[in-house]
Amino acid sequence: MGAGTNGAKSGRGASVTLSNLEKTYDRASAAAKAVDGVSLDIRSGEFLTMLGPSGSGKTTTLMMIAGFETPTAGDIAIDGRSVVAMPPYRRNIGMVFQNYALFPHLTVEENVGFPLKQRGIPKAERAKLVADALELVHLPGYGARYPRQLSGGQQQRVAVARAVVFKPRLLLMDEPLGALDKQLRENLQLEMRRLHADLGITFIYVTHDQEEALTMSDRIAVMNDGKVAQVGSPEDLYDRPDNRFVAGFIGESNFLPAVVRGLENDVVVAECEGTLIRALCPGRPASGAKVTLTTRPERLRFADGAWAGTEAAQNRLSVTVTEAVFAGERCRYMLRAADGTSIVLKEPSSAVIRRRAVGERAEIAWSVADTILV
């Protein structure tokens, strides 16, 4: 669901290059850097999400791309041309805001036609383009209504229609689904993907919701403290996080402290709780170094039965069950390892799988490929 393949649609979407972007606010102390050396290459036609907690600099970066904030250092190039000196009304970028920002004193038709009017497009042609845009967002015939007569979801779609009606090559979105309830959000997420596929232009999307990012994006740039922590496709980020922050922010992770004992090709052997664990490791850490290994809770399984002997079960650990929670489609266990480390294990709930009891001792197993050194 995550990775789209629309490299073939390039040409319709703008490419965006951020080079060493910095934004410092008045107090000019190093701590007040909202954006601290962000460099990113956004490909033509891709759906890129900037994901991070509040204060990570993602919105500030988006605002700099739009032209509402000026970088204190660095450059922004769209389709190869630097735009930093260009005011926002000349950048020809579509933008959707979190609270929609529809003009309350104009009808839906006037709202969507607003950018066309600024570009001097004559009335008749405007009407047609507006109608097309409203069709695109599934709101045909809503032209005569006022924003206050629409629901939140409808307002959001009008905002999107308004942002794309003038056929920009780049669409920026600042947490556009934040104000909606869960069900509506999920529906609109699918619509956004469909829209992206239909239009073929570049989407830059900002959100703090990692599920949303994983669902919609071609690539995700995880941001923290004004810097890019990692860029990659949803699978890359989920399966092979580069650092502890990404591992913890995306999905749920277990962190196991360990000491390096050796290296075998790309696999590091580390001692953790008295047993040897193997993990994927791109670098070459020194022997004896203290490291952290990370795994995903759903990649762990209780080691009993035939599965226990397979290659997928090379890493093992003895644990005690401290909590067992049934949560509908999954069972979630809190486990405790010998030295007190907490580990979370999630397994699908099924009538045939025996549920573990609190206090029970067990052995868990998981594959080396699912273990990363961060």
Next chain:
Amino acid sequence: MSEVVQPASLALAVSRPKTAPFDWRRAVPLLLAAPLLVYMLVFYALPVAAMLLRSVNDPSWTLANYATLFEDVVFQKTFWITINTSVTVTLGCLILGYPVAMGLVRAKSMAPFILVVILLPFWTSVLVRSYAWMVLLGRHGLVNEALLALGMIDRPIRILNTPLATQIAMIHILLPYMILPIANALRQIDPSLIRAASGLGATPFMTFRQVILPLSMSGVAAGTLLTFVLALGFYITPAMVGGPRDITLSMLIAQQVDQLNWAYAATLSAVLLATALAILAVARKLPGVGNAFRTSMR
């Protein structure tokens, strides 16, 4: 030649921008506000300042005018009358105004009606309202007629042109200035606090005394100070319904201007203005009062 120049200019072109591209935008707000500011300086602020200056530069630079003023018996008497009246009026407004403020905030369906009753007199000119009291308090006015009809007096009593008339009329005119800030403060009290209090066993009176009253204090302070300051400067009402011997500070000022005693008038004005500003300055420092002012000024 040109090859030497080109790379340098290219380098400049790609180096980081130092200032915001819209530098000119920073001047725009000032340009927008400037016409009015200049206008008010020329036609209002400087005239008033020039007049006030007469208190210190007439006949030459001196503070003597202030010295003589404070020793002047007429001034002392007038000042005392003004303060006295203002205090009485403010107290009257407080006693009458607080219940109305509570009524305004508590009422659900009646609230717009109550608001109209408060605001319509508020926007009616002071002249008309003072005149209304002339009608009511005159020899053949309603009050006298009613008292006669009830048999409480045998002959019409003199209410108009007494200090009492001034006070009644001023209370009437200044009540909204007391009611609105208090209502604002009351409106901001979280209703769940009141429910909590009664849930803990407090009678309505105790809830009022220990929860509502303290929390409304910022509004009370704002309303009281505002009313007092306005009362100090009242001119029309005391002139119309007050006694011929009861002269307020503003009436004294007007008299002096009529006689072209500009130095004296300016000195009086300066004292009046300074008193008003001092009270307001103190008021804004009180916690919560500054906000109450801002919201009630709408």
Next chain:
Amino acid sequence: MRLARLLPGSIVGLILFFLAFPIVVVAIVSFSSATYLTFPPPAFGLRWYEAYFSNPDWLKPTWVSIWVACAVVVLATFLGTLAALGIARLPKGLRVVAAGLILSPLIVPGIVVAIGIYYAYSRYGLVGTPIAMVLAHTCLAVPFVVTSVTASLSGIDPRLEQAALSLGATPGATFFQVTLPLIQPGVLVGALFAFITSFDELIVALFISGTGAVTLPRRMWDDLRFQIDPTIAAVSTLTIVLTAALMGAAHLLRKRAEQNRMATSSAAP
């Protein structure tokens, strides 16, 4: 128990009565046909209204007040709206100073303002001219315009301007097509208050109306000093009705502005 609940309500009712009654009395007296000021009036009629409408000594000041107020509305609304737009974007220090100057007429005692203006204007021979009245009244009216427009401005979502810019509107186009329509109710309400303020203004008029710019309040004041003629009751009633009408209009405008403001904040899902 029931009495205790009635009591606060009746006290409030009494005080409200106290607030409203004098105004009602004026209206009633205006319809009296007695020549002197009594209440209750012995009989009713339109005599004093006829006296007002047929007397040029009353109609001329009325006309002066009306056109001065109209001029004040134009001047104060224009200057005040511009200033409100500017002040909103000034840095904090400058903003406090500017707002202080502009709002000061609300705080400075009326007599001080009046004689200050009289002092300066008489130097330049402006006393007794309608122009001087317009100039002075504008200063007294702008605080209302600025307050009203500022309130309107602060209710506008700042993202709307950003949205307009992102859609290709220049700052000028953004102002005329987005900001201005949205502050229009605030501007109109300010204009209404400016009118009332100028029309009813007395203290400054007492000093600078001279003989050439006698306004209606000034005329009423003169009449009251020298004779108590119930014509004043008729005039007063008319001004009360005018005030009520303008206030009603202001209220309606504010309500419509509220509606527009609600549009983008929260809608039913």
